[in-house]
Amino acid sequence: MAPQKSNNFIKKDIKFETNTLNEVIKYLDPALVQIINKIPNDIKERVEEIRIRSGKPLMVCLDGTDYIINKDGSISLNNFNPYISTSLNVSKSFQILSNYSVYAIEEELKNGFLTIKGGHRVGVSGKVVYGKNGLETIKDISSLNVRIARAKIGVSDDIMKYIIKNPNTIYHTLIVSPPQCGKTTLLRDMIRNLSNGMTKYKFRGLKIGLVDERSEIASLYNGQPQNNIGIRTDVLDGCKKYDGMILLIRSMSPHVIATDELGDEKDINAIHEALKAGVKVIATVHGEGIDDLNSKPNLKEIIKEKIFERIFILDNSKGVGTIKQILDGYTYRSVREEDNNYVSLKNIRKSNNYNFV
Amino acid sequence: MYLLKILGSLIIIISCSLIGYIYGNTFSKRVKNLIYLRNCIQLLETEIMYSSSPIPEALENVFKKGNKEISFIFKEIKEHLLSDRSRGIDESFQVICNKYKTHLNFTFEDIEVITSLSKNLGKSDRLHQQKFFKLVITQLEGQQIDAEEKKKKNEKMYKSLGLLSGIALVILLI
Numbered sequence A: 001m002a003p004q005k006s007n008n009f010i011k012k013d014i015k016f017e018t019n020t021l022n023e024v025i026k027y028l029d030p031a032l033v034q035i036i037n038k039i040p041n042d043i044k045e046r047v048e049e050i051r052i053r054s055g056k057p058l059m060v061c062l063d064g065t066d067y068i069i070n071k072d073g074s075i076s077l078n079n080f081n082p083y084i085s086t087s088l089n090v091s092k093s094f095q096i097l098s099n100y101s102v103y104a105i106e107e108e109l110k111n112g113f114l115t116i117k118g119g120h121r122v123g124v125s126g127k128v129v130y131g132k133n134g135l136e137t138i139k140d141i142s143s144l145n146v147r148i149a150r151a152k153i154g155v156s157d158d159i160m161k162y163i164i165k166n167p168n169t170i171y172h173t174l175i176v177s178p179p180q181c182g183k184t185t186l187l188r189d190m191i192r193n194l195s196n197g198m199t200k201y202k203f204r205g206l207k208i209g210l211v212d213e214r215s216e217i218a219s220l221y222n223g224q225p226q227n228n229i230g231i232r233t234d235v236l237d238g239c240k241k242y243d244g245m246i247l248l249i250r251s252m253s254p255h256v257i258a259t260d261e262l263g264d265e266k267d268i269n270a271i272h273e274a275l276k277a278g279v280k281v282i283a284t285v286h287g288e289g290i291d292d293l294n295s296k297p298n299l300k301e302i303i304k305e306k307i308f309e310r311i312f313i314l315d316n317s318k319g320v321g322t323i324k325q326i327l328d329g330y331t332y333r334s335v336r337e338e339d340n341n342y343v344s345l346k347n348i349r350k351s352n353n354y355n356f357v
Numbered sequence B: 001m002y003l004l005k006i007l008g009s010l011i012i013i014i015s016c017s018l019i020g021y022i023y024g025n026t027f028s029k030r031v032k033n034l035i036y037l038r039n040c041i042q043l044l045e046t047e048i049m050y051s052s053s054p055i056p057e058a059l060e061n062v063f064k065k066g067n068k069e070i071s072f073i074f075k076e077i078k079e080h081l082l083s084d085r086s087r088g089i090d091e092s093f094q095v096i097c098n099k100y101k102t103h104l105n106f107t108f109e110d111i112e113v114i115t116s117l118s119k120n121l122g123k124s125d126r127l128h129q130q131k132f133f134k135l136v137i138t139q140l141e142g143q144q145i146d147a148e149e150k151k152k153k154n155e156k157m158y159k160s161l162g163l164l165s166g167i168a169l170v171i172l173l174i
Helices: A018-025 A030-037 A087-097 A102-110 A157-162 A183-196 A241-251 A265-276 A290-294 A297-304 A345-352 B002-051 B055-065 B068-083 B089-099 B108-120 B126-173
Strands: A049-053 A059-062 A065-069 A113-116 A120-131 A134-147 A173-177 A208-212 A233-237 A256-259 A280-286 A310-315 A322-328
Touching: A018 A030, A030 A087, A049 A087, A087 A134, A102 A113, A102 A134, A102 B126, A157 A183, A157 A310, A157 A322, A173 A183, A173 A290, A183 A208, A183 A233, A183 A256, A183 A280, A183 A310, A208 A241, A233 A241, A241 A256, A241 A265, A265 A280, A265 A297, A290 A297, B002 B055, B002 B068, B002 B108, B002 B126, B055 B068, B068 B089, B089 B108, B108 B126
Parallel strands: A173 A280, A173 A310, A208 A233, A208 A256, A256 A280
Antiparallel strands: A049 A059, A049 A134, A059 A065, A113 A120, A120 A134, A310 A322
């Protein structure tokens, strides 16, 4: 296969498995499963979201667009003969998703989503109940959004060389990206590579402490990470970034601390703490570019201090997961070797062979 | 001839008192089962309140820890529930409890109490679950008192009735 000249790290031509969807729909109301099973296989492979709203047509999202599912299992852009999901469909699916036990997912429900086996996340909306301690629970569930997680293993293999600093250490790295551009995906795969080590660069792998505040990176289910995050990674799930970083530095002696979505003042303090302890930091942040970060109150500070030595800027100009720039944190100059700036499927396959060293 | 008569009357007396004994025993069995059931429900409460284990796991644990004479129904409920995804908890409770109603000597009201719990089981947060458990346990205590009263009133009566009717039958036949 000819290498593609593109900076995109999430390749559209990676074959998805139909099995993933079949695993997920086990958790839905059997009546809905019947309809979803009728969807042609090539579409099934690409489904990213299943949307169930009571009294509204059943929908799937793929390639960034949503489609209505018809009663015969075909999908269309406009109303033709849509399958209307009932409130019973929603409540039964919710029951199965929660394993018949709302009390067991109390804490998760407060964040509006729950994680099921396989790391898939289900967003929930309905009537919100407030109590003494703020948001207490969501009841009378009216919509479910089943987001199918397809971990994209190998997406960071070719850019690891910009992070790894010999001997056996890494640069402080910041991933800057607007929402839905693949920053968590990229971070997750970087963690995996750093944790497993890469023989290609004679990199042995480092102990990584992961603070997964929104349970998006490791997707813990019953304490088991559902995504491949490497063999030297310790996860603190659902923990606030500040508490988590301090806790990990104290208890797990990590070489690297990884976390998602910096922003609060406390997060910045935590990064300073990490620096004091001599720990490397990999983090992501919402933003369009360096100028954008400079306009944000808390982030401005760390950019000025030039803590991060490598800054990755993502966008979706060439589809989800385009790496726009890789900057040096001091000079803001690109460090990318321009002739090597593509990630080809071939390379991903090849490097997959020695991922688990 | 006498020997045969004595043997026949003995058989009649024994079988009659046995019938009385068995029937009278159902009352004390109900009391015993209600106590076991209450223990199981309390175990289920602990599973839910303190370990926060999901229903299928909680039911399995109740089966393991509880008195086997009654806790087997929890395992059956779990199996019934998981065998078909379209089933709800209340449906499984209803089916299994009614299946074993006579076996466990439960009355209609006893079953009603258990199924009232199942209608709310797992459908709210822990705080509310505890309220339902409290309610059900009080109701079960009420049922237990009722069962004990009935036992006191009826058990002895049926046992002696069996014996006496056996003797009466023998006298009539002689």
